[in-house]
Amino acid sequence: MTERLDGPVAPREGSDSRGDSPGPADTPHKKLRLGPSPAVALAFLLPAALLLGVWVVYPIVFSIFRSLFDAAGTGFVGLGNYVTIFTDGGMLTTIRNNLIWVVVAPIVITTLGLIFAVLTERIRWATAFKLIVFMPMAVSLMAAGVIFRLVYDEDPDKGVANAVLTTINDTFSSSQGYPEARAREGDQSPVAAQGGAVVTKQPVQTGRPVLIPIVGVKPAVMPADAQPAKTPQGGDELAGTVWFDFTPGGGGQSNAVDATEKGLPGMTVEAVGSDGQVAATATTADDGSFRFEGLAAGSYVVRLPQSNFEAAYNGLTWLGPTLITPAIIGAFVWVWAGFAMVLIAAGLAAIPRDALEAARIDGATEWQVFRKITVPLLSPVLLVVFVTMIINTLKVFDLVFIIAPSSVQPEANVVALEMWRVSFGGGNNQGLGSALAIFLLILVLPFMIMNIRRFRRENA
Amino acid sequence: MTTATAPAAPPASGLHAGTPRRGLASRIVDRVGSGAIQVIMVLLGLFWLVPTLGLLVVSMRSVEVNNAEGWWTVFTKPAELTLQNYANLLSSGFTASFWNTVAITVPTTILVIGIAAMAAYAFAWMDFPGRDTLFLVVIGLLIVPIQIALIPIASLYGNLQIFGTIPGVVLFHVAFGLPFAIFLLRNFFVGIPSSLLEAARMDGASEWKIFATVVFPLGKPAIASLGIFQFLWVWNDMLIALVFADAGNQPMTKALQSQMRQFGSNVDILSSGAFLSLIIPLILFFAFQRYFVQGMMAGSVK
Structure with a gap:
């Protein structure tokens, strides 16, 4: 998976000698003769190193150990907590939901972002459109959750989603419901x-x-x-x-x-x-x-x-057990589509217009130009958007927590939420919570490695 | 959270990308399809606008009206709009949570910028053993999930007796803001012409002086981007506040979350509170969208 996602960037350099070869502007220190002593560097790094060490690195080590102990933290259970993650019924629902998230959300968002980016090139009010679609990025997920709780209200006289559905249904179906007649x-x-x-x-x-x-x-x-x-x-x-x-x-x-x-x-x-x-x-x-x-x-x-x-059509039970995950993914798409659009639009603007023009002069249709030229040239940007979205979906927490009513939360659960729930939200099992945190870390690990490798390649 | 990508930040990109040139043939095709595209785009725009509009209208109607009819009836009955929900909210304890949000967000943003800028300067312009490896570690830390630190830091704070306090929340935010901040600023600082630094060093200026008078001022565009990001990220956070801020120190997100259980009967508080909480981010966003977009390009975002 990593290899595939890592794919279409520049080929790896033969030798990894990043030492003395004077690279481009990326190795400025080699040109500097008057650099300060390492002690000075240490002084500049110290605050950051201290904070990262205590708040980020130490917790990783601590969590690994903590995940091997029971709820009280006294009894060693080995990999027992990890076994629980993969055998407990509720946990399996949680993992299944995360799987749905990771498969659906990044694809939908990247595709929508691409469509929006291409279509905005065709309208005069592109800036206004981009601002509107991008705006949810500035809004807290908490507020977005409240917004969509209102949208998904089951009563078609209150929730705009069902209001739209029933209006469409009434327009196309003449059948009038007479329940109990x-x-x-x-x-x-x-x-x-x-x-x-x-x-x-x-x-x-x-x-x-x-x-x-x-x-x-x-x-x-x-x-x-x-x-x-x-x-x-x-x-x-x-x-x-x-x-x-x-x-x-x-x-x-x-x-x-x-x-x-x-x-x-x-x-x-x-x-x-x-x-x-x-x-x-x-x-x-x-x-x-x-x-x-x-x-x-x-x-x-x-x-x-x-x-x-039968009773007249009243729309869908968005916040019920069946539709809750798709409904929350809908809210997530609403939040992130603007991010994808803006990044892809920037990539689109950087594509040489000559290549597109040449293809059009040769008689290629717009669709062919899009499929054979635009998308391949955009693939590095699409990849960045896609990977960023995968990482974001793995960590999704706020939206699920806010949008899913408490009775439906077991059906909507995701790993990040379950981790909070078992450790702080009443579960009171920090052993299992630590195991879930480590599980989450392992899920993002491939992308961490991918980031490091890409940086080394680009700065070699 | 973040995907490492080289800061190739195309300056004119983002929200203000220009209309590209097109040939005659495609212009004809465009003319035919353009009407349809306009309609689709208007519908999509509405799709993105309507949910927030709904929140605004609901927040400006009484509970009774909201329970009786959909917010879209406002177009026929604008007289039902009222600011009473906001008045009620402000006279309740919500104002305190607003100031807690400010008290968490502002120091975090300043600390992240200061600490990250120092580290970024060291990474960009100082030579020390293990520098490249350390920077790769920072890149690795970019996407570490916050969940990993909740339990260990909670027990650490318990021992230090700062659990539930604003400083505890701030320090947690600062630490998890640093990898992205260092990454963004280091990549920007590297682009500063070396002649400027060499000249200053030749004049015998101290590293601290060079940092404060040369690097920091030159880095303003990147620092602005970072500042907006960091501000919004902390302002909008719920998870860290949920764990580390107790009731007296809770920011708006946590205060609102505690009202969620009775969504239907609390819709007046929730809608007006949610809208209040997003006013400042929206103002920032519209005022500084250029920096916002540039920061996103350079770091591909949290």
């Missing part, structure tokens, strides 16, 4: 319940209006645009009415369309042939009437499928 029962009723659906008791003939009386429609789901029910007259097509067979204030006849009774708009109606197949589908109008156009003459059972009686 049902067929009028009794011998006189022409219809009956069958499974969750409502069907005509007898097969009906084309040319005679079909009456489908429905009761139990709650006022809250009665559409505002419902009109008084009307029975379609004339024509030899199969037609009829679905209506709310209830006269407000009493009176009215059961199973008959009375003057004040309203049609039920948006009902899906199916005509089922004698072979049991749906021959045609219609939707009721505002007055509850429906008409199957172009249906062959014959006898059919008319059916209102179950979907009519």
Whole structure:
């Protein structure tokens, strides 16, 4: 993995002799004759060395030892804590989540960054766009978490994500939900319940209006645009009415369309042939009437499928156990896409335009230019963005902690959060916590080595 | 956190990249697709803007209104906007956490800049045994996860009796800010013309004097980038505060986090607090975005 990620940069130099060869500007000390003594250098380095030694290096050593002991810190357990990490059920969920993060987030962010960088070259308000997309970088992940808790609110009247989803759904689907509505029962009723659906008791003939009386429609789901029910007259097509067979204030006849009774708009109606197949589908109008156009003459059972009686679409449970990780990754993408975009845009600006022009003059399409020239030339920048994102996803903590409601946190858990939880957030097991910290360190170790090797190569 | 990359910082890059030249053929193609691209970009821009806008509107409406209807209804009922949430917040204990954030962030930023600049100067312009190896260690430390130090430093602070205090939080931040800071500044200092330093050394100036009067002033652009980064990073931190700052010393992030458990009923405090906490970072970002972007280019970011 390291090798592959490390890939397309300059080839490694043959000899590692970084000693006397006067490199470019990177070895300025060789030109200096009047450099100070090592003692002076030590004085300049001392504060930094002290802080790094005590706060960063010593803890690494300490954690390695601590991870071999139990919660109390007195009993030696060997690699027991590490075994726990890879066998405990909750831990395995945690590791699985981290895996999802590491696979999904960097790819999505790098791709989005590339798309944004390319597209911003085509608009006049590129600076404004970049500022908008880049802005979340300055915001704390805590605030971003609060922002997305609001976005993902399950109530479509509060959370903007579900508000958008339900609006889109209502635009494209005419089906109107009538939960708890049902067929009028009794011998006189022409219809009956069958499974969750409502069907005509007898097969009906084309040319005679079909009456489908429905009761139990709650006022809250009665559409505002419902009109008084009307029975379609004339024509030899199969037609009829679905209506709310209830006269407000009493009176009215059961199973008959009375003057004040309203049609039920948006009902899906199916005509089922004698072979049991749906021959045609219609939707009721505002007055509850429906008409199957172009249906062959014959006898059919008319059916209102179950979907009519389910609650209306209310969007997704973003913060529930199933969607929580994708939802938080969405917030993470929102935060980091700007970083990817700005870095890639800078790389894009550095690409020689002549190469692109030459390809275009030779008849290459924009897509070919993009695939065969732009992306390969950008690959070093894409790699930097990709690797930075991998490291960031491995360490993700704040967003998960803030966005996942406490009841869902076990399903959303990641290693960095679990480390805090078992050590400080109530778990009180610093042995396991240390093992998790070391595990995290091991996960980023390949990138550490990669950074060092790249620096040595570039400064050799 | 950080990926080591040579500081090839393209000066004109970033948010102000110019529009590139294009040929006739591609201009025709562009004309056709440009309408669609405009629409897509507007939608994407909205996608990035709307969540923050939502926070702002929610923070400016009462709990009752927020529970009754979506924040987007503000466009038809702007009269419902109020600053009451902010007034309530400021009269509660939240102001103290704001000042705690300042008391943590400002000293950290100053200390990181000072200590890292000294080390970076030594790495860039002094000759001492093991210099290159030590610098590679610094690069290695760039991406060490903070988690590794939480437990050891907590017990160390317990022994030193500074657990929960602001100095403890500051020192932790400074230490973990140093690798990136040293890396960034060293790479910038290396580019200072050697003639300037040699002349000063020839005149018999002390290293301290050269550092203070030549290197530090010349390094201002890099120091500005570093300063903004470090400031934002510490200002926005939650994890370190969660572990090392006790209730009396907690910054805004921790204060808000403690309200998260009852998100629905605390939405007034949380939204206005979150928005208050991001005002200063946003001002910094818009005022100094050039340095922000340059620092990111040079160090590929925390």
